[in-house]
Amino acid sequence: MKTAIIYSTTHGTTEKVALRIKELAGQENTFLFNLKDGSPFDLDAFDTIIIGGSIHAGMLQKRVKDFCKQHTLELLQKPLGLYLCGMNEPEYDAQMEKNFPQILRQHATAMETMGGEFLFDKMNFFQKLIVKKVSGISESLYKLNDEKIQSFVFKLKDVKTKSPVL
Ligand SMILES: Cc1cc2nc3c(=O)[nH]c(=O)nc-3n(C[C@H](O)[C@H](O)[C@H](O)COP(=O)(O)O)c2cc1C
Numbered sequence: 001m002k003t004a005i006i007y008s009t010t011h012g013t014t015e016k017v018a019l020r021i022k023e024l025a026g027q028e029n030t031f032l033f034n035l036k037d038g039s040p041f042d043l044d045a046f047d048t049i050i051i052g053g054s055i056h057a058g059m060l061q062k063r064v065k066d067f068c069k070q071h072t073l074e075l076l077q078k079p080l081g082l083y084l085c086g087m088n089e090p091e092y093d094a095q096m097e098k099n100f101p102q103i104l105r106q107h108a109t110a111m112e113t114m115g116g117e118f119l120f121d122k123m124n125f126f127q128k129l130i131v132k133k134v135s136g137i138s139e140s141l142y143k144l145n146d147e148k149i150q151s152f153v154f155k156l157k158d159v160k161t162k163s164p165v166l
Pocket of ligand 1: 008009010011012013014015053054055056057058059085086087088089091095115116117118119123126127128130131
């Protein structure tokens, strides 16, 4: 059972979540692909696909959106997990709906916003300004929810053991 986690990250938090998923899902059979690296990979080589990204000013990284559009048909053939990182909790559901296509959301076995982090040491001047203005926060803040990550992985593991095609 091989799992691919395909993601994009701005300050590293989505990657941190990908590494945690790998730890929980099985180090040996879980492979991470950062879309920014552009290294080629073959979706056919994996049994389960997980797609992750983060929200900035309401938007998921374009790379992730483009990947979903280009590979919709393949993604519909396998167990799928979709996750986001974000800090604006009241908007989690709306951001999920707005940023992942409905057809993939309906197909997904697990779908979750894992929380996120404000990492001021990694932000540029404008990002700091936006975060301060919108959230009133001016220091780094950790808000990743490990329980959500665990339950996300559990749902995907469950479908793997039940699915007749695997
Ligand atoms: C400039 C900026 C804008 C952001 N806008 C949003 C937002 O609209 N909604 C939200 O839920 N989180 C927002 N966040 C929080 C990020 O989603 C959070 O920092 C996340 O952990 C980033 O993950 P990454 O490092 O993988 O990109 C914003 C963060 C920054 C720095």
